[in-house]
Amino acid sequence: MEFLDYFLHIDDKLKELIVAYDTWVYAILFAIIFIETGLVIWPFLPGDSLLFAAGIFAGSGELNIWVLFVLLFIAAVLGDTTNYLIGRYLGHHVTAWKYRGKPIVKQEWLDKTHSFYDKYGTRTIILARFVPIVRTIAPFVAGVGVMDYKKFISFNVIGGFVWIVGFVTMGYYLGRIDFVRNNLEIMTLGIVFISVLPMVYEIGKAWLANRKKA
DSSP states (O other), X not given: OHHHHHHHTHHHHXXXXXXXXXXXXXXXXXXXXXXXXXXXXXXXXXXXXXXXHHHHHHHTTSSOHHHHHHHHHHHHXXXXXXXXXXXXXXXXXXXXXXXXXXXXXXXXXXXHHHHHHHHHGGGHHHHGGGSTXXXXXXXXXXXXXXXXXXXXXXXXXXXXXXXXXXXXXXXXXXTTSHHHHHTHHHHHHHHHXXXXXHHHHHHHXXXXXXXXXX
C-alpha cells in the first residue's frame, strides 16, 4: 500500500523532496531514473509519472526544466547502457539469481520483452521506454542477445530523448491547468494505464492466439 501511495501521490512526495533537499533533488531524480532503467532487478520505480510530476514543478518555477532535460536524459541513456552491459556480460548469472526461492528477474518479464523484439525489432529500445517493466528489461535482453552496440546506442539515445523531453514537457504545460493540478492522482493513474496498454494488448493477443490453437 505504501508503494502504491508513492505512485498516486508522486507530486506530494516530490514536493517533500524539493523542500527537504533543495537543489540536491536533481541528484535524487537522476538516481531514480538511472536505477529504473539501469538495474534489471528494479523495474517498479515510478518513471513516467515522476517525469510528469517533475515537469509540473518546473512549470511552477520550483525546478529548472533545462536542468531536468539534460540530467535526466543523461540518466536514461546511462541507465540503458548499464543494463545492456549487465545483460551482455552477466545475463545468464542474473537470470539465475533468486530471493526466497523465487527468481529476481521473472521469466514472464523476459518473455514479454522478447515478444516486443519479435514485433518491433530494434525499435523496441525506443518503444519500450514508454512501457513499465519492459522499459527496464529491454536493454538487458538486448545485451543478452548481443545486439550490435552501435545500433543499440543510437536507439537508446533517441528513445531516452523522446521519453524524457516528452513527459517533462507534458507536465510543464499541462500542470498549469487547474483541473490537472487538482486531479493529479487521476492523471497519474491515466499515465500508468496508457503506459501499460501496449503490454495489455500483447498479452490479450497472445491469449486469444492460444485459445484458437486449443
